[in-house]
Amino acid sequence: MSSSSNVCFNSNCKELVERPKKGWRRRTGEFADLCDRCGSAYDDGKFCETFHLSSSGWRSCESCGKQIHCGCIVSFHTFVLLDAGGIECISCARKSFILPERIKDVNNWNPIAGSGPVPWRQAPSLFNGSAIQNELQHKPPFLDATGSIDRLSLGERPSASSSDNNRKDSCEKLMNGNLKIGVPGTLENGYAGLNHEEPPKSCLSGPRQLSYANNDLSAPSFCLTVGSACKNEPTDYSKVSVSVPQQTTLSTPLGKQLGGHATVDSSGETQVRNSKTRGDGRGKHHLLPRYWPRITDQELQQLSGDSNSVITPLFEKMLSASDAGKIGRLVLPKKCAEAYFPPISNPEGLPLKMQDLKGKEWMFQFRFWPNNNSRMYVLEGVTPCMQSMQLQAGDIVTFSRIEPEGKLVMGCRKASTTVTADQGSEACSNNNGVATNGNVSTKSTKFSEEVPANTTKKGFLSITHVAAADSTSADDLVKESSGNNRTIRCKRKGSTLGSKSKRLRIDNEDLVELKVTVVQAQGLMRPPSSGAPTVIVIEGCEFEEYVQDAPIIGRPTIPHMDHLGEKIQWVQCEDCFKWRKVPDSAVLPSRWTCSDNSWDPERSACSAVQELTADHLRDLLPHINKASKKMKASKQEMDLVEPLDGLDALANLAILEEGEILPASSQATTKHPRHRPGCTCIVCIQPPSGKGPKHQQSCDCNVCKSVKRRFKTLMLKREKKLSEKEAEAACQKLQLQLAGQLFDSDDIQESIDDAGHFSPQHGELNNEGSVDDPNHLNEKKSSASPFKGEIDLNAKPERDDELSPGSDSGSMMRILQDTAEQYVRHCGNGSFVSNQKSGDGTGETNKSE
């Protein structure tokens, strides 16, 4: 019945077959009939290698590197999906699976979380329906510990011999390893948890029957079931399995989240569960990954003690500030509450009697509030418990259930303060002594800033559903995980603690560090020989744009022109700090010393006298210092960034007004040390001192375009910031007031002309200082209109409405004026930046020229 025809099922073969060999299991449940050759290839595990080598879908085993055709039904049983991504061939998976050491490996294996390379698949009966099978072919193999695996379900070849035994052995080991986890259950109807009225039908029965299930290709996971309390074996399997036509795994509520399209079948357990159907959509609970339980085997052992209890991890939640606060309300994830907690129709909910592992009992009130046409579930009265367990924001509470007692167990996992972002899973292991997964550690990392240091603690509370003395059925265990996903998620969640709406917020310090890093990196960049970069100011930092060739990373040098008119570079020895002259074409390593000066043997030692005179140095060094000073300024006061970037742009504007592109010269490059003679960037093209033709407002040269474009960006950014700070109104008001004080931009031009060359670095001026300058104010008052300038920087089509002459544009012109004036006072002064940092705003010191 495998194949109605006598043609080899291999589409690449189509050879007539008299005695077909059984190949892989088709979606119909039948086997592919293969000719001898194809059948042999299949038996040898070389079918895909033989016929599909050019097809897509090949991946490498993360462990052994073996190539596996993952995108093919033929090979689909030969690999497993790893939680951390990637795949592992079945051989490696078997090796890594079940070994206690591996299981306890914090980083790689969390039996519950399913982070391990365990293949998993539907229960045998799952294949009773073709619809399911259709799905199965896309799933990784199922590993069943019972040994009575439906080979077909596994896609195993009929001839396979040892694999089953191996699995059986593995599962036996697993079982002996005290891993007793409940059966993932009910997930489909949404009420996987406390269904005390229902018999434990969800349990997979059979002696020591384990099933590993994974329902998502992207996030494999598995569930372990101990059948001690279950009596409906295949039947239950069937029920469970069939209930999810499109997913191999049905069991776990999490499974659905993992991407399952599971639809609940009316049969079996699902049906039973549905008898308790709630009208609030319990049938659709796709638990978010952050709620997936991450209980380790040690935790499980601790929970189950010496008994043979089955632990069914349900979900976990990181405590928010509200949860851990004095209010005593623990907000429960809606889906979790509806899935695992008893159904409640009354907002007053139900009482939950809680007791810890030592027998101490607590009473919670499980209830909900109407919220946006939905419900918000909470556990009330948790404060005493929280305090007892010393839980605080950032800690994780895990809800599990112990069978057959039917207790709900609330464990806790303290956030570790010893974790760093790089330490991830290691910290996790510290937490519990068992590997959790990276995500937890990530959380810990985040929390380390907000949560006081705590030693790793762990506690458990068991919760008994008072109103349901029956206890829940020994059903569902669900274990899911997706490492990466989880990690990211937790990071986000971590940032939510303590304050509202701060998720994803990057700490200011981090921003600074990032900036500095970029600046530092920028300092190492040198223009490629083929072209010069343009300079863009972002957030107060200069960035060089390399349009053509990539910049060269190397030691910063100062391009210059020697007395012979040849291009050279000045580079400072890292040891003696003496400056040495090297050829312009020299590309220096980031660390360069005199000994590396192969171009000038006489000065190839630190003992050699420096060729540069003090005067020369004075000309060169200030520009270098600016970078480091700017970095320090950024660190010290991020708030300066905002005005700075605007001023930078204005500086560019000033340059723009200064003159047309000028021939490159050594002088130009000295204004921007990282640039070479000939550089045509907006910095280097500026004239040294107000010389050169002036740009008209209508000028459309590249420089003007660039400046306008940048200024537009600046304005947009500035506008956004202003609005965010809710100071826009005030600013506009101020601008209006000052508009009348603005002086003619011709004055600016005049000032710039007097000022001489203008470097973008000077854009770091603090305009406030200018405002404070009495002289400056006087000058401003002399102006009549802010729009007499040569270039209307506010001519932004998309913002014409916002930046009318009377509003922000006037402000920007004022800033321009301030900047220009500041520069007039400080032009040629290498300490300009430091003046800015000082914040005195006067900017009147250190006039050296």
Added chain:
DNA sequence: ATGTTGCATGGTC
């Protein structure tokens, strides 16, 4: 004045 309760709000996914 303080704590509790129930709901509303708004950020995030």
Added chain:
DNA sequence: GGACCATGCAACA
């Protein structure tokens, strides 16, 4: 754009 949920907050005890 809807759902979720962390938090705020007013009403109440």
